[in-house]
Amino acid sequence: MIEIRNASKQYRAHSGEIPVLRQVSLQVAKGDFISIVGKSGSGKSTLLNCIGLLDRFDTGEYRFLGKEIAKLSTAKLAMLRNRSMGFVFQSCHLEYAYSVYENLCIPMYIQRASRKEIDRRAAEVLELVGLQHTLRRRANELSGGEQQRINIARALMCDPDLILADEPCGNLDTENSNGIMNILAELPARGKTVLLITHDNEAAARAHRQLQIADGEVWES
Amino acid sequence: MKMKTSLFHCMHCEIRVSALLIPLYVGVLALIFTVMLSMLSYALHIPEQMTDHLEKETSGIPYIAEVSSVYSGNAYILSDLSYADAEIAYLSEEQLLTDIQLRHNGKQLMAENGRIAVCIKEQHQTLSVTEGRSMRLADNTDVSDIIWISDTAAQNLQVHAGEAITLKGAYAGQVTLQIAGIFAAQTEDDPLFYLNAATAEQLMTHNSLSKRQTCRITFSNYAECQKGMRQLETLGCEAKCAWFEEADILYGNIRSIQLTFWLVSVILLLCVAIVLYAMNSMIVDYRQRFFALLRCLGASVRSILLLYGSISICLITVSILLSSLCSRLYIQNTVRLLNNYFNMELAVQQLYPALSELLLGWSGAILVCLPVFILLYRKLSRYNAVTLLRQSEREG
Numbered sequence: 001m002i003e004i005r006n007a008s009k010q011y012r013a014h015s016g017e018i019p020v021l022r023q024v025s026l027q028v029a030k031g032d033f034i035s036i037v038g039k040s041g042s043g044k045s046t047l048l049n050c051i052g053l054l055d056r057f058d059t060g061e062y063r064f065l066g067k068e069i070a071k072l073s074t075a076k077l078a079m080l081r082n083r084s085m086g087f088v089f090q091s092c093h094l095e096y097a098y099s100v101y102e103n104l105c106i107p108m109y110i111q112r113a114s115r116k117e118i119d120r121r122a123a124e125v126l127e128l129v130g131l132q133h134t135l136r137r138r139a140n141e142l143s144g145g146e147q148q149r150i151n152i153a154r155a156l157m158c159d160p161d162l163i164l165a166d167e168p169c170g171n172l173d174t175e176n177s178n179g180i181m182n183i184l185a186e187l188p189a190r191g192k193t194v195l196l197i198t199h200d201n202e203a204a205a206r207a208h209r210q211l212q213i214a215d216g217e218v219w220e221s
Numbered sequence: 222m223k224m225k226t227s228l229f230h231c232m233h234c235e236i237r238v239s240a241l242l243i244p245l246y247v248g249v250l251a252l253i254f255t256v257m258l259s260m261l262s263y264a265l266h267i268p269e270q271m272t273d274h275l276e277k278e279t280s281g282i283p284y285i286a287e288v289s290s291v292y293s294g295n296a297y298i299l300s301d302l303s304y305a306d307a308e309i310a311y312l313s314e315e316q317l318l319t320d321i322q323l324r325h326n327g328k329q330l331m332a333e334n335g336r337i338a339v340c341i342k343e344q345h346q347t348l349s350v351t352e353g354r355s356m357r358l359a360d361n362t363d364v365s366d367i368i369w370i371s372d373t374a375a376q377n378l379q380v381h382a383g384e385a386i387t388l389k390g391a392y393a394g395q396v397t398l399q400i401a402g403i404f405a406a407q408t409e410d411d412p413l414f415y416l417n418a419a420t421a422e423q424l425m426t427h428n429s430l431s432k433r434q435t436c437r438i439t440f441s442n443y444a445e446c447q448k449g450m451r452q453l454e455t456l457g458c459e460a461k462c463a464w465f466e467e468a469d470i471l472y473g474n475i476r477s478i479q480l481t482f483w484l485v486s487v488i489l490l491l492c493v494a495i496v497l498y499a500m501n502s503m504i505v506d507y508r509q510r511f512f513a514l515l516r517c518l519g520a521s522v523r524s525i526l527l528l529y530g531s532i533s534i535c536l537i538t539v540s541i542l543l544s545s546l547c548s549r550l551y552i553q554n555t556v557r558l559l560n561n562y563f564n565m566e567l568a569v570q571q572l573y574p575a576l577s578e579l580l581l582g583w584s585g586a587i588l589v590c591l592p593v594f595i596l597l598y599r600k601l602s603r604y605n606a607v608t609l610l611r612q613s614e615r616e617g
Contacts, residue, residue: 054517075521082519093514107518158519
């Protein structure tokens, strides 16, 4: 599903160019559950941005679902992001004025899905995260753990192949963190690939494969 | 069709929530700006139109202003009025003839119909002198204690050029004057004598104390009268147009309305500043997050701009139409106000300014809103999902 070969990324600063990712090579198969652990500033978020098609590698090759990413236009990347990727952020970034249903609708609206399709998917993903009863509630009426579950549900709305989770349990207590990790851990069994970025070793240990990142270099531990 | 449905869904989604805030704020801004511009335009133009109209309506009808001042020398100040339509300012003849007595050797000159010119003007240099010297321009201000008297007066008083005569002032003061020349009076209406400004001032002032004096100035029409009033006020005179009080009141109303509009415009300007500040701080920050989220969820920049742009254009159009309606209402009120005093023709005359005002409002709103749009979207387009993720990282 994901093939990265000798990819590098550097940022321009006043002091010159700062390398963030160095010769990263990575292969991820469908249904994998991979965790990437690294300290702050190690380059893990940049790696996530590039894998998530929000940014591009400067050098190297990146293929996603067999497509050469460097050759795709921004519109195509946006479409690919919508249909094949789901993002789970540390902060939920839910629209608090929306109901849960409306929050779930946003990615489907972008996809121009029909109302019937939206309703069907909303029911499925809410069942998956165990929050069927919250469909008509406003997002700001939910607890932090529930909001994060809705965040995961929204990421799953378009039935993506890849879930990119950036510190999904960062703002949660242990009980809610376990709940979220349980949900993420179930996804590979449903054919989803999960890429988890965390600095929590316990959470990382639940992944099938654990990657370490430091100074822009990635290796499997 | 599918595109329309999708756009409709997105718009519906947007309208339901605070995503509407930026277009709404821009729309409100446009509304406020247009109303403000309309009001400013109204405040600036209506009094001018009013004056023009008054000038036309009152052309050929003389207006007399009562002018009073605590300084008796006003007569000379008024003579310097720049308005060509204003007559040369006189102290009233009755007042001068009553208050100033010309005595010489026990004889008193009090010709009932005689006129006294209290100022030496440039044109008086052409006065035909039978004895003594002619007037010079310098006599107007530089030389005091001199007088030119008519040959009729000279015969009555039995005086000649070079002799001295005494004038009794309005407040019992006496001034001795040298007869500089004797001029030939052509008609009975010619002045009996000429004084320069400084001498007349001496005669009209008592021990340097002032007394309120009144004179009348005739203007060719009401508009000139209003201009003259303003100039007189700057000279320290209390001036009032005795005639046509309705127009005077109306003119005063218009000026007070103008002032009100200025004040309201300033308040609106402050509102705009506050809205801009709020928009820049809270709303833009919130929208940036939502914008970034949409990008993460797979929306392209183009589709987001299309969405925001279409909503904004709709709202701005509505706001412009509303504000144009408001400005039309201002005009209609003015026309109604003026029609109460004049006639229906004025309504027709106001049509063109009303249309100009409408156009001004539109162009003003567009000119103001366009840069706001460009700046806003340029700022928004810099923020993408990367920003959102970095923010999450910082929060973590």
